[in-house]
Amino acid sequence: MEILLASAVGILTASGIYLILRQRTFPVIIGLSLLSYAVNLFLFATGRLALNQPPILSKYADASYTDPLPQALVLTAIVISFGMTAVVVMIALSSYLAARDDHIDMAGNGGDDA
Amino acid sequence: MSHWIIAPIVLPAVVAPFILMVIRYHRDLQRVFSVASVVALNLIALVLLTQTMDGTISVYELGNWPAPFGIVLVLDRLSAMMVLLTTLLALAVVLYAIGSGWDTRGRHFHALFQFQLMGILGAFLTGDAFNLFVFFEVLLIASYGLMIHGGGATRLRAGVQYVVYNLLGSTLFLFALGTLYSVTGTLNMADLAVRVAELPADDTALLRVGAVLLLLVFAIKAAVLPLHFWLPASYANAPMPVAALFAIMTKVGAYAILRMYTLVFGPDVAVTEGLIGDWLLPAALLTLAAGSIGILGARELGRLVAFSAIASMGTLLIAISLFTPQAAAAALYYTIHSTLTAALLFLVADLVLERRGGRLTPTPPMPQSGLIAALFFAGAIAMAGMPPLSGFVGKLLVMDAARANSQVWTIWAVILTTSLITIVGMARAGSILFWKSHDRSVLPPEAMTDEDDGTPVAPDLAPEPVPGLAFVPVFALLVALVVLTVLAGPVMRYTEATAAQLFAPADYIETVLKRPGS
Numbered sequence: 057m058e059i060l061l062a063s064a065v066g067i068l069t070a071s072g073i074y075l076i077l078r079q080r081t082f083p084v085i086i087g088l089s090l091l092s093y094a095v096n097l098f099l100f101a102t103g104r105l106a107l108n109q110p111p112i113l114s115k116y117a118d119a120s121y122t123d124p125l126p127q128a129l130v131l132t133a134i135v136i137s138f139g140m141t142a143v144v145v146m147i148a149l150s151s152y153l154a155a156r157d158d159h160i161d162m163a164g165n166g167g168d169d170a
Numbered sequence: 171m172s173h174w175i176i177a178p179i180v181l182p183a184v185v186a187p188f189i190l191m192v193i194r195y196h197r198d199l200q201r202v203f204s205v206a207s208v209v210a211l212n213l214i215a216l217v218l219l220t221q222t223m224d225g226t227i228s229v230y231e232l233g234n235w236p237a238p239f240g241i242v243l244v245l246d247r248l249s250a251m252m253v254l255l256t257t258l259l260a261l262a263v264v265l266y267a268i269g270s271g272w273d274t275r276g277r278h279f280h281a282l283f284q285f286q287l288m289g290i291l292g293a294f295l296t297g298d299a300f301n302l303f304v305f306f307e308v309l310l311i312a313s314y315g316l317m318i319h320g321g322g323a324t325r326l327r328a329g330v331q332y333v334v335y336n337l338l339g340s341t342l343f344l345f346a347l348g349t350l351y352s353v354t355g356t357l358n359m360a361d362l363a364v365r366v367a368e369l370p371a372d373d374t375a376l377l378r379v380g381a382v383l384l385l386l387v388f389a390i391k392a393a394v395l396p397l398h399f400w401l402p403a404s405y406a407n408a409p410m411p412v413a414a415l416f417a418i419m420t421k422v423g424a425y426a427i428l429r430m431y432t433l434v435f436g437p438d439v440a441v442t443e444g445l446i447g448d449w450l451l452p453a454a455l456l457t458l459a460a461g462s463i464g465i466l467g468a469r470e471l472g473r474l475v476a477f478s479a480i481a482s483m484g485t486l487l488i489a490i491s492l493f494t495p496q497a498a499a500a501a502l503y504y505t506i507h508s509t510l511t512a513a514l515l516f517l518v519a520d521l522v523l524e525r526r527g528g529r530l531t532p533t534p535p536m537p538q539s540g541l542i543a544a545l546f547f548a549g550a551i552a553m554a555g556m557p558p559l560s561g562f563v564g565k566l567l568v569m570d571a572a573r574a575n576s577q578v579w580t581i582w583a584v585i586l587t588t589s590l591i592t593i594v595g596m597a598r599a600g601s602i603l604f605w606k607s608h609d610r611s612v613l614p615p616e617a618m619t620d621e622d623d624g625t626p627v628a629p630d631l632a633p634e635p636v637p638g639l640a641f642v643p644v645f646a647l648l649v650a651l652v653v654l655t656v657l658a659g660p661v662m663r664y665t666e667a668t669a670a671q672l673f674a675p676a677d678y679i680e681t682v683l684k685r686p687g688s
Binding site for chain 1: 333
């Protein structure tokens, strides 16, 4: 279980970073999405892995439970990353339509970013 | 429990949707509500500042949940100061945007502006690390909209870079928070401080990783050297009034460093010992050097001002990374100075851009050249740190605070040399812009269009001077700098008290967690 989750986070992060280093906006956006999936899984695991357990305390029995806070954090992170992806897609689209060019760098434009 | 603390977040959060939904087709009403909201925010900030004058720390528990379980807003001297600084800056920027007509060049300027303020003010007030992330996202998502306000191919492409870079930063922030949570089991800053101090010394590998990741995130925000690439292209291509507002955004990064690394990973926490002193200090020195060399090398006015903002962040971070109360007090004074100065220079740059374009080459003279030249040189003097303006006082304080450090000579050499480079760079730009202008007939007509986006530049567009309202906020910022210089004594007393409060986090922790004995 642990090895599965850890390698999932690792593979998603690695492919995300690889895609972010591409030249055009589409792979970069896909890479950002993969990275946000990776971070969601990672956040979920910060409350320790527990199978089939409720995220609430039970006052009737001394049952074990799973940490509810990371689930709330993941929910927030999912909402935010979803919104951000929509924004970046829109900006990238309008940038492509305005400039007729979807390269992510701005070379040939006096781009002397020290 | 005073409800004033949450007012700076609630007010823009209510005004922005109101502007967006109810009065979206009434330009004048939008302006009225936007300005009224910012004025009200200024008054609230003043009230908050007077509440913290005697050193009280107030806690606002959202939904009345006690501290480690619910989200808290915390108002101490540092937050109150940053809130007031933000609202003052916002007032100048919103007036300028109205005066220069920038708010009519795209849609929803005022709504985005209010959301941006909500994010920035929330980031300064929150006492919860995950809430800090959420407010970072609020201010970022509003800043994406403001950054591409007005459109244009170059601006949109710069916008894509800016968004992608900041999304990466957000992801990193989440990784850092996840790591911290998995070690400590809490995200409340005060609770984090307690847990970090209690952690056994041989079980801190993950915590170190978390601390370094967190520093990286804030360094991206603060544009520290290896991570500063996003800033010049974004700020130079953003609308200049927006860039002036963004002057406070780099300070959000500096604020977060100061807050987290005095409260949670304080000077006496063994886990992160040397992280600030050994790593941040060289990076800050390099940032300062790169910024001033960028000023000298810039071929375009917007870029020049963007690099000067980087240079001033360098000076500010040097002061923070010295990590003593005296240096923190100097850093806070320099924060006020550098925010106002960067905003002043961005607004002056906009005045120039509107008239002649930003290219640093001789062009025909522009209207109101003398007045703008005077403003530019006043801003340049403040930025370079020459007397009589507050930059001089600020740099003097930073250098004085560096005396106790073992690397004092390196720090002094870098600060003084970069000041000289900044003076040369600013003088070069100013003399090309204002003194080398010559008659219209000398220049071939194709030099009158801006090659970057192919739009005709200012001399064709605006021969008539813009209404005086655009000059009011620029002069107001200059007056604020003068006031900051004249009242350096009282301001320093406040920042010294702030630094003392920061370096004695026990009060903060006890107030937030309601532990007895404060």
